[in-house]
Amino acid sequence: MDTSFYSDEEGMPGEQRQKYYNEKIRWIVEHAYRNSPAMKRKLDQADIKPSTIRNERDMQQIPVTTLEEIIELQKANPPFGGLMTVPPNSFTRLCMGMGTEIWPMSSSGIMHEMVAKTYYAAGVRKGDIMLSTIPFHPIYSGWVVDAGCQRLGVTLIPAGWGNTERTVEMMRRLKPTVYQGIGNSLIEIIRKSEELGYNLRRDFPLRLAIVGGEKLSTSLRSSLENDYGITIRDSYAVGRGAMAYECGHGTWKHVPEQILIEVVDPVAKRQLGPMEPGEPVVTYFDDRYPLLRFATGDITYYTDEPCACGRTSRRLAGWLGRIGEAIKVKERFMHPKEIEGAVRDIPEILDFQVVVTQHEHRDVLTFNVELARQADRAKVGESLRERIRTVSTLEIDNVNVIEHGALPHDHKRILDTRVWD
Ligand SMILES: [Zn+2]
Numbered sequence: 001m002d003t004s005f006y007s008d009e010e011g012m013p014g015e016q017r018q019k020y021y022n023e024k025i026r027w028i029v030e031h032a033y034r035n036s037p038a039m040k041r042k043l044d045q046a047d048i049k050p051s052t053i054r055n056e057r058d059m060q061q062i063p064v065t066t067l068e069e070i071i072e073l074q075k076a077n078p079p080f081g082g083l084m085t086v087p088p089n090s091f092t093r094l095c096m097g098m099g100t101e102i103w104p105m106s107s108s109g110i111m112h113e114m115v116a117k118t119y120y121a122a123g124v125r126k127g128d129i130m131l132s133t134i135p136f137h138p139i140y141s142g143w144v145v146d147a148g149c150q151r152l153g154v155t156l157i158p159a160g161w162g163n164t165e166r167t168v169e170m171m172r173r174l175k176p177t178v179y180q181g182i183g184n185s186l187i188e189i190i191r192k193s194e195e196l197g198y199n200l201r202r203d204f205p206l207r208l209a210i211v212g213g214e215k216l217s218t219s220l221r222s223s224l225e226n227d228y229g230i231t232i233r234d235s236y237a238v239g240r241g242a243m244a245y246e247c248g249h250g251t252w253k254h255v256p257e258q259i260l261i262e263v264v265d266p267v268a269k270r271q272l273g274p275m276e277p278g279e280p281v282v283t284y285f286d287d288r289y290p291l292l293r294f295a296t297g298d299i300t301y302y303t304d305e306p307c308a309c310g311r312t313s314r315r316l317a318g319w320l321g322r323i324g325e326a327i328k329v330k331e332r333f334m335h336p337k338e339i340e341g342a343v344r345d346i347p348e349i350l351d352f353q354v355v356v357t358q359h360e361h362r363d364v365l366t367f368n369v370e371l372a373r374q375a376d377r378a379k380v381g382e383s384l385r386e387r388i389r390t391v392s393t394l395e396i397d398n399v400n401v402i403e404h405g406a407l408p409h410d411h412k413r414i415l416d417t418r419v420w421d
Contacts, residue, residue, distance in 0.1 A: 006120035007113075009257045010311045017312055021260060022055050024285045029053045029062075032290035037082035038073055039292055059262060060271050064281055064295035067240075068337075070101045080104075086288050095140030097240050099335060100391070105143050106288045110258040111241055115148025117256050118245035121309075122210050122233035124178055126153035131171060133161045133181030133189075134213070134331075139393070140241075141213075145180055154178070161185060164192040171204055179209040182331055183216045183224065183232070184361040190228060200228050212237055213331040215319055220361055236318045239282045239296035241289075244316045249308040252315035259284055261314060262293070263302050266323045269295070277301045279323055280316065297323050327416050329356050330363045330394055336413035342387040348375035349384070350404070353411055358418045366398040370407065377401055 005011055012020060032039035033050040043050065046063050053059060073081030079088055079102050088094055088104070097103035105111060124130065130149055136142030136158050149156040157174055159167045161181070167189055170176075179186055186209055190200055200206065209224065212235035224230050236244040236253045238261065244253035255261045260283040263272050272278040278301065282294045299321045302314050319328075327334055334354070343349050351370040356363060367388075371380060381399040388396055 005311065006117045007257075010117065010254070010313065012257075012312055014312065020257065025053060025055060025059060025260065025283070028283065028285050028290050029292065031085075031287060032292055035085035036290050039083070039290060041082075042292070056260065056262065057271070059260070059283065059293065060264070060269070062293050064264075064269050064293045065291065066295045067097075067099055067101060067297065067335075070294075071099060074102055083291060084289050090288065093140065093143050095143060096138050098139055098141070099338065101240075103140050103240055104289070105140060105147065106286050109147075110284060110286045111144055111243075112147040112151045114243040114256040114258050115144055116151035117254075118235050118243050119148050119152055119154070119178075119210060121245050121247045121254065121311075122235075123208055123231065123248070124152060124154055124210070128152075128178050129155045129157065129174060129176045130178040130180050131157040131159050131167070131174070131176035133159055133167065133179075133185045135160055135393070141237075144241075144243075164188055165196070168193045168196055168198070171206070172198070175205050177205050177207055179206055179211075179230070181209075181211065182213045183209070183211040183220050183234075184214070186211065186224065186230075187220060187361055190224075200230075206230060208233065210235060214328060214363075217361070234318065236300075236316060238280050238298065238300070238316065238319075239294050241284065242282050244318075247307060247309040247311060251318065252303065252307065253318050254307070254311050255302075255314045255316060257313065258286075261302070261316065263300065263316075266299075272301075274303050274305075275301050277320065299323060327356065327414055329365060329416075334392060334394065334414060338391055339388070340413065342391040343384070345387055346380060346383050348372045348380045351407055352413075353407055354414045356414065356416045356418060363418070364397045365394060366400060367396055368400045368402045368407070370404055371401055 029050045033043055048061055091104035093105035095103055132145045134141045134145055146156060157170055157176055159170055208231045210233050216234045221232050224232050233246045238244055242259050244255050246253055262281045263278045264270060264281050265272055266279040277299055280296050280298055280300050284291050298319055300316050302316050304314055343352055348371055349369050350372055353368045355366045384399055385396050388394055
């Protein structure tokens with residue numbers, strides 16, 4: 001196994017690593033205070049002088065920023081809500097995040113570095129051809145993949161998702177060596193290729209898959225590795241624009257040096273110790289988007305124990321779930337508020353509940369709706385699909401019309417019945 005690192009900083013010994021982080025923390029807090037009006041307001045309101053934040057432990061004095069806050073800030077003060085330190089035309093890509101927030105790709109390149117590290121640690125090298133099934137518009141995910149490939153000199157096939165037969169045809173003709181996307185999409189591609197008479201091991205040179213975007217079940221991982229001989233490396237998109245990666249020694253995910261991850265108590269937002277499950281909070285060492293303590297809403301835990309690969313970074317257990325009602329479905333976050341806003345535009349729908357289930361490793365999205373008596377069921381179903389597609393890019397699988405009063409008075413807007421093994 002090739003044990004080299006993408007960059008020397010991955011192997012910094014403990015003391016040097018601590019010094020590196022202290023310097024980065026002092027710089028980014030000061031920089032954010034001076035250049036990002038939204039971050040300055042946050043620190044001022046909490047009565048914090050940037051010079052008093054000296055290390056990771058001090059960081060917990062700074063209030064977290066949630067995705068909802070970012071969306072509100074950007075709505076009140078478009079386009080960036082005072083979060084960025086430079087104007088829109090200073091970025092290389094202007095994208096939406098997986099909610100409705102604007103999340104530009106920074107040309108200062110911290111995302112490029114994080115993704116390149118992720119791919120390199122997985123075993124991707126210059127000369128590889130990577131097929132990605134991640135969407136390339138309008139959200140930023142695809143561009144993140146593109147950034148990593150450009151950094152490493154890897155050829156990218158931006159296949160996207162939606163037409164599996166076409167993807168198999170691209171694989172047959174272009175011979176990718178690496179797959180990138182969600183694990184469940186890969187198994188669908190493999191099944192389709194078998195249906196079309198191909199044998200994965202014999203007909204395709206695919207050796208490695210970098211998966212992420214949803215929780216990878218142990219059964220799926222072992223099926224891909226043992227039945228099809230593909231090396232699987234899981235990655236964890238922690239929050240927005242950040243990445244933690246596997247190195248081949250177990251399933252812990254290394255935190256790259258471009259971000260600081262604290263794991264905190266989801267209510268008190270105080271730091272937790274190793275192995276204590278809590279919410280990962282991300283600080284980005286990005287001069288253009290110096291976001292301090294972004295509260296991801298995820299659940300994970302970490303270890304600072306050294307890894308056999310020689311990398312000395314903190315490692316995360318990966319994505320263990322979501323806090324509160326917002327959930328990840330079909331590789332995208334679904335917020336109850338976002339869905340409610342979309343449904344409100346259809347007056348014939350009196351009440352509704354979204355149910356997320358799983359069938360053969362695929363998420364299934366069902367809307368149970370109570371309709372006004374005179375409503376045209378087919379028409380309402382079509383409008384609903386269209387609205388949800390517009391606000392969230394999600395495709396609804398089923399719309400069920402239910403009896404009046406069938407939903408309990410205080411029902412959850414989104415019911416997630418998926419079980420993870
Ligand atoms: Zn490692």
